[in-house]
Amino acid sequence: MILRSIIAGIAVTLLSSTACIAADKLTVMLDWFVNPDHGPLIVAQQNGYFEDLDLEVELIAPADPNDPPKLVAAGKADIAVSYQPQLHLHVDQELPLTRIGTLVATPLNSLVVLEDSPIRSIADLKDKKVGFSVGGFEDALLNGMLKKHGLSVSDVELINVNFSLSPSLISGQVDAIIGAFRNFELNQMDIVGKPGRAFYIEEEGVPAYDELIFVANNESLTNPALPRFLSAIEQATQFMMNHPNEAWESFIAHDNALDDELNKRAWRDTLPRFALRTAALDTGRYERFSGFLLDQGLIKEIREVSSYAKELTVQ
């Protein structure tokens, strides 16, 4: 009798430990180096929410922000943090990607000028220099914004400044920048004493969209690890809402280097923008943005939203 219990006990221990060893591995490629936009991911990692759900998540920051979706499409990574606008373009190019969750539910992109710039409205951009980083669709955003004022991208000079958005604006090399994240670049400029002023693109004629989303390969959508992942993210987001200070401590515990003035400010500004319902999908939003991109000639056709964006059932 006792022997049976002992054997049963050993068996259970072994099974549960193998269950731990058999935790599902997920490689998640971030869109950029770790920053407050990735709050929920870091907090989930630090607070053990992944572990609780038998997930072993590896977070990877890319060298080239264009890589993550390609790697997921090629099957080399499980999940990528990407941008809704980019997803539309990728899907148009036949990449086998599907949106499975939302990280940041508002646009973060904005057109930024120096605080004391003479540019007071989008119409003032005529004949000015606008710097952009490589997103592939800044012209579309800009065009959408300029259209309202009877202008188009041919009325401005677009300069690819790669990722030197703030420096190029501060040094006066360009008159305005697009592709600047309102929670990041604005704070960056403020800290160096050259504050900026932002035009929020969703207020200037561009349909609202999810700035940061999670995408996965079409072949992997039945992977039970994915809904668990989203569940952990949701939990982390919740924690951040309920305990913002503790959440910040968790964030900087991941890496001391994250504890600086810029991240502090960005954290504060990003907090209200995280998707409170990670897995939930607003089909209409994706339809409207497709229409906008089609109008700008950036995609060839409108597709069924369900073919590239899904709500995965959380278990």
Next chain:
Amino acid sequence: MISVSVKNASVRYKNHVLFENLDLTLPAGEWTCLLGQSGIGKSSLLRLLAGLLASDGYGDIQCSDSQNLESRVAYMAQTDLLMPWLSVLQNVTIGAKLRGNLDQHDIEKAKILLDKVGLAQDSNRYPSALSGGMRQRVALARTMFEDKPAILMDEPFSALDAITRHRLQALAVELLIDKTVLLITHDPMEALRLGHHIRILGGDPVQLGPAIIPQGKPPRPVDDPHVVELQQEVWQQLAA
């Protein structure tokens, strides 16, 4: 025609004294042949006269007309020193080009000189297309083009085959008339054929031996009795 003399010539090579207190006179309009073992300092003496030794050499150089020897010498080395990017004609006139006063007159003069050395057909060819003998003939034409009273030649024919050498020696004597020539050679036969005066540099400490003055006009034939007679004396001085 000028005679050239150098007194108290001394030359150092690194920290080693090659020779000192040497006196040499080059009689006007005549060929002085300088013989000696390899490395004894013959070239250095010539370079001293040519003004090519900076701080390593010293000598009191005088010319019979009381003017400087500087810029009055033409130099011919063992290698033809032809510049491969210049045509034969351009090589002959290089001196005028360097001095910045090349004109049509010079070009005509060069053509005449090339004809004299038998290369009239080759004025537009390039050195790489010529044989060793032809190239040294161009060098000879270049030397004559300079039209300087003193000619300093450092073993100019030693790199040529015997037959070409023989011909070129005769050509040089024929063309370099009324010039004061210093010819350095390691070949006693060449010295005896071409020289009015033969000096031998040697010994320890290094000194110039007494002048050997063959009779007859250069170029002397090889079987000239004077030549044969003096061979022994030359070899004796060389060996000493």
Next chain:
Amino acid sequence: MQSSDNDTITNSQWRWLVRPITLAIGFIVLWQLVTWVTQAPVYILPGPGKVLDSLFNNLGLILGHAGTTALEIVLGLIIGTLLGIASALCLTYFQPARHWLLPVLVVSQSLPVFALAPVLVLWFGYGLASKVAMAVLIIYFPVAAACYDGLRHTNAGWLDLARTMNASKIATLRQIRFPAALPALASGLRVAAAVAPIGAIVGEWVGSSRGLGYLMLHANGRMQIDLMFAALFVLALLAISIYFLINRILTRLLFWLPETLSFTD
């Protein structure tokens, strides 16, 4: 009976065309093989068919940008060469320069260009100037070092001859030292021709509004990988053309330099 060599395609007049074309075809075949074997998805490595298709559909666009990049490279080569030669002359004739300029030369070569690129962009702006500056930076050392090497190893005999001919330093430089240094300089120039495009492209990546590098980034961002490769292909053609053009010019200038390779046909 005389063979009809003169009429067949092996005639050397056409030979210069046959070999590059064979190479190009071989390259395209190899490319297609690689895409088949690796099963690379089209958004990572498109096959030659797709790329050539994209090339023809966007020919105007690509050629327009190619013109800008070509201009950057050529200007960079000209300015870099002049600067390099001037530095070599400095090093040859001014002793102190060897202590101060030489280290600068070496450092210019070893610093990774992409690290300096943002600084150059800050100084020269986002226009042509910064790309030209990058190209100049990249070729400065090869040209200067090669030219200096040539200038300092002039045949002593020629210099002796010049001395006896009463030539001034400048005349000696112009008529002897410099022509004699041309073979060495030519080596440096060939290297420069091959690497100058890198400078221009890196410059464009850091910040630009035109050029093949800009086009590649843009296409990449839009996931138009076939367009990106088409631009890359044109860039390769441009680089090869510039190299061969410069090589041709140098061979002409150095007509007098005998080549001692032996030909078997």
